[in-house]
Amino acid sequence: MKTPAFIVDENLIRRNCEMLADVKARTGCKVLLALKGFALWPLFPVVREYLDGVCASSPWEARLGREEFGKEVHAFAAAYSEADFAELLTLCDEIDFNSFAQLQRFRPHMQDGIKFGLRINPECSTQDPAHAIYDPCAPGSRLGIRRKDFEGQVLSGITGLHFHTLCEQNSDDLATTLKAIEAQFGDILPHMEWVNFGGGHHVTRDDYDIELLVKLINDFKAKYDVQVILEPGEAVALNAGVLVASVLDIIDNDGAIAILDVSCTCHMPDVLEMPYRPEIDGAAL
Ligand SMILES: Cc1ncc(COP(=O)(O)O)c(C=O)c1O
Known part of the structure; x- marks a missing residue:
């Protein structure tokens, strides 16, 4: 074999996707592929059989999703330039903002047919301190809007909330996070149509507690009547390939x-x- 080479086993990708599709079937949630975790587009026709679309963090990723995946395209970035936002409007079904300043800046450009959301920071760290560099709830984090920064803001045009606070974690950490979200954002949730639980759910790992994940999603849906979305990257490709x-x-x-x-x-x-x-x-x- 010519090296170096990334070799991915299509059957193992299918196995992972089947596990994620099972969560979808048991909860009615949507599952998106986070392209920042896995963007091997020749395998999109396989992943597309099981998942609902992709989430992108740049116009290039959104374009890859639109042209090669072909289902829903969602986007989140810490901030958008005017040019990037204009391009994302042509590619996305949903776009999430990271601050009220960005929402206000782009509100005049928001269009019917695209859903807009806000990324929240529940200020609830559940990650191993070794992952602090990727912890969006770490002190001083730039990611997500804290509850206190919602005071006095206008939510018109916003139909959902997004959080992403996990990294290679099990569903017990999701349970802890959801408690923090309910405690802080419980008054806002009933006004939302969807809540995106982000990525970092290590669903396809052997010791992952899928039963708890299913229960958490179903309970959350029943309580707030929202569409739940998951956007794992790593779990889609976990243990499905090697670098030779x-x-x-x-x-x-x-x-x-x-x-x-x-x-x-x-x-x-x-x-x-x-x-x-x-x-x-x-x-x-
Ligand atoms: C906003 C967002 N969504 C989803 C993901 C995917 O996370 P993972 O590959 O750990 O599932 C990331 C990863 O950093 C992210 O930042």
């Missing part, structure tokens, strides 16, 4: 050092930012 590398040389300097034809910078950038360690097939632990 070759050892080009072995250097000795107080231990053997393998020189590979892959690098973290080019092939696994998350290894540098996050405390991820790729599992190496056949390596001694």
